[in-house]
Amino acid sequence: MILVTGATGNLGSKVIAHLLNKGTAAKDIAALVREEEDASTLKEQGIHIRIGDYAEIDSLVKAFAGVDKMLLISSNDRGAVENRTKHHINAITAAKAANVKHIAYTSFVRKPGHENSAISGFQNSHVESENFLKESGITYTILQNCIYQEMILAFIGEGVAETDTILFPAQDGKASWVLREELAEAAANILITNGHENKTYPLTNTTSVGFEQIAAYISEVLGKKVTYVSPAVEDFKAILAKAGVPDLYIGMFTMWGTGIAAGMMDLEDTTLEILLGRKPTSVHRFIEQVYRIEQEQSLA
Structure with missing residues (x-):
């Protein structure tokens, strides 16, 4: 079972669409949402709807039951940066408790000097989340997406x-x-293929x-x-x-x-091109x- 968090968002919904288009059966896909009524379209497609909130670990443990691979889409909380970091840590903690085997996490591309840049707070949240994931013992793939x-x-x-x-x-x-649609496609490709264990991909x-x-x-x-x-x-x-x-x-x-x-x-890189099988x-x-x-x- 593959679970996608943020499943009704712009990125999550596109990842699910690509999973379906690439032959993954709807019965093998789960979508994490906060409110079931927001997921009516996904439900009609036969996708499993799991209810959970990044701020509530218990709800996530229940939602992640039976999941083998998970795409953890970073939190879009508009509050303090610390909220996002806590949300990611909660999700990873819950995934470990639920025996999720692999987490793909949507991070952000980084360059030297980011600690002193205007986006340092945003970046530090991803650094802390990546480190927590690496130390969790769960097999991971870190997707360092560039700006849309x-x-x-x-x-x-x-x-x-x-x-x-x-x-x-x-x-x-x-x-x-980078085009959000193509980042979603790359994420779907990673979720349905092997060889991405414990790797970090700069997607630019x-x-x-x-x-x-x-x-x-x-x-x-x-x-x-x-x-x-x-x-x-x-x-x-x-x-x-x-x-x-x-x-x-x-x-x-x-x-x-x-x-x-x-x-x-x-930052120019060919990893996204390789994952897509064509130029972005x-x-x-x-x-x-x-x-x-x-x-x-x-x-x-």
Whole structure:
């Protein structure tokens, strides 16, 4: 039995879809959810629904009963970073109690110097979780995912086609953006094949891209010049605050922008390509698809 946590989330639901598409029977898949009513679609597909909460170990032990392999998708708790670490430790502790044989854990790509970067808290949570998993005695695979290509759209905002400007404090930093769909497919491949025991995989694209290049890609699709502007961090915060952006998002955008500026996600690797059996989708292709669709919809 393969169990996927966060099964109704964007990544978990895609992993389950890939497991099914690759021939895993629904009866051999379990989905961990907090509320059963959220999993009606999965239930209709014949997938086992397990109810559990990262904050409640007893519920997890019960939910993990009979599971051989588990994909532990990192917590998306919006509270203190320590909450996430505790959630991961709870899940690993419960998996050990339930005799789960193998855990694949979705971590995040790391580079030297991350301890002093803008994303240090986020990274430290993954470091602590990885170490706890390694020391648990359970066979593991650590998936160090890089930043999603979908996040590009959040960072540049919805009005680029109207303003012709990308405003983001990433300076000339680059990131090895990856498509969430392909990270889900790679995770599914790992869950249904052997040879991944006690390995750590950096899952990045083969080419890193910065916002100057992203602006050029958008310009190409829109047929007009889009300019990238990287303001000072405090100026960026003030601009967003004046626009009414909530503090939570201002903090998040600033953290990621500064992290990219420091090169914390600039890591090119072929592991994802090997796991997929093809080159990952490029940022150029992603941007082309997104803005081409938007143009077609606006003309319809």
